[in-house]
Amino acid sequence: MFKGGYQGKVLWVDLGQRKIETRELDPGLARKYIGGSGIGARLLYDLTGADTDPLGPDNPLIFLTGPCAGTRVPTSGRHQVVAKSPLTGIWGESDIGGTWGKQLKEAGFDGVVVTGEAERPVYIWIADGQAEIRDAGHLWGKDTYEVDVLLREETDSNATVHAIGPAGENLVPLASIMSDGKHGRAAGRCGLGAVMGAKKLKALVARGTGPVATADPDKISEMVAAIAGPAREGLKGFSSFGTGGGVIGIEQLGDLPIKNWYQGKWEEGAQRISGQRMAETILTGRYFCAGCFIGCGREVKISEGPYAPVEGAGPEYETLAMFGAMALIDNLEAIARANEVCNRLGLDTISTGGVVCFAMEAYEKGILSKEDTDGLEIRWGDPDVLVQLIDRIASRQGIGVLLGQGVKKAAEELGGLALEFAIHTKGLEFPAHDPRAHNSQAVSYATSNRGACHLQSFSHMFEKSCTMPELGYPEVMDRFGIEGRGRMAAVMQDLMCLFDSLKMCKFMVAGGIKVHHLVDFLNAVTGWDFDQEELMRAGERIFNLKRLYNVRCGVSRKDDTLPDRILVHRRGAGGAATNLPPVHEMLSQYYEHRGWDEMGVPRPDKLAELGLDEPEAG
Amino acid sequence: MRIKVHFFAHFRQITGHKTLEVELEPGQVDVRDLLRLLLARFPGLQEYITLGDEEVTRRTVLVVVADRLVAGDKELEEGDEVKILPPIVGGSGNNLEEGCS
Known part of the structure; x- marks a missing residue:
């Protein structure tokens, strides 16, 4: 019960x-x-x-x-x-x-x-x-x-x-x-x-119109009253400018991917596609998820011009980066249009942006030609090409058949040099945060169970502005540091498994939420008696179970890596001009902390410790 | 000590400066001193930047010196170039723990 x-x-x-x-x-x-x-x-x-x-x-x-x-x-x-x-x-x-x-x-x-x-x-x-x-x-x-x-x-x-x-x-x-x-x-x-x-x-x-019972509603009310105000204030930037408000700062840190992860700087372009610019131009309002006080959702409207009509959800940070900086498109209205087309057709803007920019580079290098693209010139910075490619991907027409498979399979089909600039891990296109700007993200991307993902650990936030004293991180960490980053990535992955299982928004971390808040909320809602150790153990169990799933699919250390463009090509300019993350060194730290063997397989004693050694009847 | 400050995003609109040379007085030695000076000179920044403990401050402003994100106690040197960036998600700086107490 x-x-x-x-x-x-x-x-x-x-x-x-x-x-x-x-x-x-x-x-x-x-x-x-x-x-x-x-x-x-x-x-x-x-x-x-x-x-x-x-x-x-x-x-x-x-x-x-x-x-x-x-x-x-x-x-x-x-x-x-x-x-x-x-x-x-x-x-x-x-x-x-x-x-x-x-x-x-x-x-x-x-x-x-x-x-x-x-x-x-x-x-x-x-x-x-x-x-x-x-x-x-x-x-x-x-x-x-x-x-x-x-x-x-x-x-x-x-x-x-x-x-x-x-x-x-x-x-x-x-x-x-x-x-x-x-x-x-x-x-x-x-x-x-x-x-x-x-x-x-x-x-x-x-x-649904029915109630959801909670074990201790008074405790929940008390906690909400205590944290809502400070967290709301702490996340005011998100409320004001949406996630796109981060574009300018992220570009300055060298964290913004530019020209398919090749270029180091794009300062003027970043300003033109930023959440701040959106607020001055096409923004008409904001919207909230259920139970949210942040309201990072952007409502935009474009009534005239080549990219009209657009009305509804505006592009978020990831979309601005993947359709903007990645493709060298600095036209905010065009990006908003591409975003709406993706939303309507039902396409992931991150992967779609990744594969469109992959095509732009393939075209530039002569690997794709007009014969392959039904006459379309897939050039950097061309917003019309972006929208046309989105249509073709969604409808599986022409070049869209190749690109709709994602960068990994498209590159394998094209072969040769195309494999050098297919930016993915385990087949999932990179999201718009560069591991060269935050070392912990290199090991996080390499080991994320669903493929390259910043949200599976959110570890860059702890190298930027956040702390988590209860987990051994009382101070913000150096983003170019190496020591301990394997452990840090693993611990934060466990923590983020909890956010993904409790189903709370990870942005609350930037609003000041700590582990004890999660423990208290879970106990007040369920009437259970979790302590921090049991809760973090649950996060670790969940992460390891997903790893077991992948091991069963053939995943091992060979898959826990990043493309060479990220490991050996320096950005050359901007806020992370020279840093290259030593992913394999950090990976060894990571495996040791996780209790995995040298091939990346969880050891039997670790599985026993987590209660994953017995089959369960789901 | 002369410092060159680079403002970004809405901080640029609030201050009216893309770049600004600032003279720190004797005794003003670190990033926190610089931020204090900027908040006094440009009160509009106070809506966004809060000087609290380190995490609270970083929730409202990111400070970069030589590509490193630096803490408030980072000592500045003559000729340093300092970037003042909006936080990636934050905005104002109340401490959740204080809110809970």
Whole structure:
């Protein structure tokens, strides 16, 4: 029995059989894996094998909230989407904000596990304890903004629509799953939209009006009252300028990728695409995820000119960097347009930006020519080319077929020098933070279970402005330091597994949240008696379980690395002009701390310590 | 001691300067002294920059000297060039622990 937090119920939807079943959530499982990413890891490990086809009916698509969703715990309305990734062929997960997670929880469910494959397009309608599979033939081919409007008309105007666009329908491995219509939030990474498309599942629509019980509501109220004000003030920059407010500073630190990770500086361009410039030009408002007081979402509008119309979600930092600095495009309106096209078609802007810039370099080097691109001249800095390539990737037409596979497979197909500038780890395109500017991110990217990712450790924040005294980091660390960075990356990965499982926003770290806040919130919500050690152990268990999943898929030390462009090419100018992260040295520290062997496999004693040595019945 | 200060993003609009030569008085030796001086000269910065403990300060402003992100107690030298950057996410500087007490 749960005293609070969890609803204790998970929907299991078999699309092949058109059958919906409500299963009890095992409290022991919840305590061991918390929620979101953690329970998702356990389920995916148990439900799939090394041979599971990511786009086949045997790959489940798992949507999970955390124990705090639907409660007053700040920023807890997020959820996690988990499946074997069609982009990388290994562990796949994506964290998403918006309001869908809260709606699902208030509808009485902690998660939804979708299995099988529908014969015809369908959507799942979930409302206050009920769920049904409905026909979606009339929605197939429509973009996510259109589907949001249509499905809320068809169900409940206050419902939240979680949908794929044409890219997911076309099984593009860069496809995202979008939520909240024009206030776009994305489960962008790992191509999970293609998993949904393969199941012919257009959308999951949720509406919940029920309560989410908590064990100690007074304690939660007391904590929220204590931290909300200071955290809100501490994150004021995000509120004012969105995540794009960081572009200028990040460029100065040499952390902004420029020209497919080759160039060192782009100061004027960074100013032209910044959140500050957005605030002066196309910004019309901001929006919030459920339970959030930060409001980093940017609402923009472009009514005239070559990139009109744009109305709704504006580009975030990652999108500004990947479509802007990476492609040398300094036209903010063009980037906003490309962002909206991606949101509508359902494409991850990070991977899409990565592969477009890869194509620009391939074209510059003569590896791609006009014959390969249907006459399109894929030149740096051309915003029209960017938008055209996005369309072709989503529709799998022409050059879009090659590029839609992501940089790893596109480079393997092109061969030769193309392999030198395909910037990914484990098949996942780099996000827009350069490990040459923050050494800990090198080992974090190398070992991140879903492939290159800054959010799986968030470790650069501890080399910039944040501390975590309870974990041994009372002071901000030097970003070019080496000593101890392996341990630091591992510890922060464990911590971030907790954020991904509790389903709280990691930006709260920059707002001053420490480990004891997480412990107190979890205990107040659930009535459990976690201490810091047990909670951090859960984070470590979750990270190691994902690693085990990947080991089973063939991942080992050979995959825990970065492209040579990052390891041997100096940026040459800017705030990280000469630094090269010694990833293999840090990796050895990392393995030692993790209790993994020299090949990157968790040792049996470590697995026993974490309670991962026994098979579990998800 | 003369220091060259480079402002970025909205700090540039608030101060009206892209670059500014600043003269530190005797006894003004470190980054914290420089920030204190800048806050006094440009009150508009006070909306964004808070001088608190190190983490609180860094939540509101990042200071770079010779490509290194530096702490408030970093001693400055004649001719240093100092970049004043907005924080990547922050804005104002209340301490969560104080809020909890």
